[in-house]
Amino acid sequence: MIKFIVKNYDAVRASFFILAVLLPVSIGFLKLLEDDPETSLTHESEGGECRKLIEDLELKQTIPDKEDLDYRSWLNLGDCYAHLWRYQEALSAFKNAYVLQSSTPLLELITSLEEYLTEQVTTEERPRSFYTVMRNFGPAKHLTGKTVVAYLFIETNQSQWSSLDRQQAISTLEFAQQWYVKQAKNYQVAEPTFVNRVFHIEGDPMMSRFHSTLSIQSPSKHDDDFTRYVVSKLGFDTPSQLLEKLQQEDQADNAMLFLHLNKQARSFAWPCTYRWCEEEYTFILEPIKDPRWQSLHYTIAHEGLHLFGADDLYNIENAKTYATNDIMHYASRYLEDSEIDSLTAYAIGWSDFKPHTPFPIY
Numbered sequence: 199m200i201k202f203i204v205k206n207y208d209a210v211r212a213s214f215f216i217l218a219v220l221l222p223v224s225i226g227f228l229k230l231l232e233d234d235p236e237t238s239l240t241h242e243s244e245g246g247e248c249r250k251l252i253e254d255l256e257l258k259q260t261i262p263d264k265e266d267l268d269y270r271s272w273l274n275l276g277d278c279y280a281h282l283w284r285y286q287e288a289l290s291a292f293k294n295a296y297v298l299q300s301s302t303p304l305l306e307l308i309t310s311l312e313e314y315l316t317e318q319v320t321t322e323e324r325p326r327s328f329y330t331v332m333r334n335f336g337p338a339k340h341l342t343g344k345t346v347v348a349y350l351f352i353e354t355n356q357s358q359w360s361s362l363d364r365q366q367a368i369s370t371l372e373f374a375q376q377w378y379v380k381q382a383k384n385y386q387v388a389e390p391t392f393v394n395r396v397f398h399i400e401g402d403p404m405m406s407r408f409h410s411t412l413s414i415q416s417p418s419k420h421d422d423d424f425t426r427y428v429v430s431k432l433g434f435d436t437p438s439q440l441l442e443k444l445q446q447e448d449q450a451d452n453a454m455l456f457l458h459l460n461k462q463a464r465s466f467a468w469p470c471t472y473r474w475c476e477e478e479y480t481f482i483l484e485p486i487k488d489p490r491w492q493s494l495h496y497t498i499a500h501e502g503l504h505l506f507g508a509d510d511l512y513n514i515e516n517a518k519t520y521a522t523n524d525i526m527h528y529a530s531r532y533l534e535d536s537e538i539d540s541l542t543a544y545a546i547g548w549s550d551f552k553p554h555t556p557f558p559i560y
């Protein structure tokens with residue numbers, strides 16, 4: 199019997215190509231900020247400024263009888279969307295600016311952005327044509343009620359954990375959970391709650407050997423063997439025994455298993471894809487901090503939703519312009535700019551409405 203059908207390998211890519219393209223042109227808002235020697239803003243406060251600008255300008259667009267946004271406002275808006283890595287919206291803002299005032303640099307920017315967005319999907323190693331719904335399967339059934347999270351810090355010769363690292367990772371986990379709670383408010387579901395149970399798994403030569411096999415780009419039995427070996431160090435025969443025990447102790451509706459290695463590679467999830475499946479987990483292969491973007495926030499939130507039944511959107515050919523801010527799509531720079539759109543909400547049990555999509559759902 200094939201135990202799993204779908205394995206979601208994720209490359210949470212930093213999209214620096216676009217920023218490199220944008221900066222020489224830099225006609226808008228961010229350039230103004232950067233040019234001011236008095237202003238020493240961190241990326242995150244730039245994010246805040248941008249969110250405010252986007253909110254103001256979007257509001258302005260919705261007021262009837264008001265003039266359309268002018269050229270500079272569209273540029274500023276485009277820069278801000280690009281800063282937040284919301285590139286589809288950046289593209290339409292730049293196109294609106296171009297209609298008002300054409301210039302060669304702006305046209306070049308638009309063309310680069312279009313090329314980049316096309317390449318993103320077509321260069322994906324495994325482009326797909328359809329979406330797989332995995333509702334209600336496995337220990338993480340639906341993101342409602344109480345969820346117990348087994349969070350395992352794994353030590354190997356390539357993955358070491360200081361206590362500060364572990365604290366920061368758990369803060370990030372909590373941040374992602376708060377983000378789930380905030381998103382749930384859009385769907386009138388009972389607020390999800392979480393209990394985090396944290397374990398530190400000491401390394402040994404066997405763990406290091408397992409770690410070295412993890413980056414193989416195809417479904418691998420090694421991952422299962424690794425997970426079983428890790429939980430055996432906690433006194434359990436299988437991952438499901440560990441989750442069942444925690445679920446009972448905490449009287450939880452759902453259980454999730456995270457295995458975190460402090461080493462940059464491609465994170466992935468093995469979600470349950472059929473009803474009687476009992477084992478699912480995700481390997482997070484991400485360091486605590488990337489100064490350029492909230493990589494760990496995004497990864498934890500994204501991989502967690504695979505366990506609840508959501509599929510990827512970023513590698514579906516006809517999803518290029520579908521729900522582009524969804525967390526299962528390409529990453530935004532900061533988690534708070536991502537959303538749970540209707541299809542992901544359906545997959546994780548927040549809605550019974552299966553939305554109309556430009557690609558088939560199975």
Ligand SMILES: [Zn+2]
Binds near residue numbers: 500509510
């Ligand atoms: Zn994914």
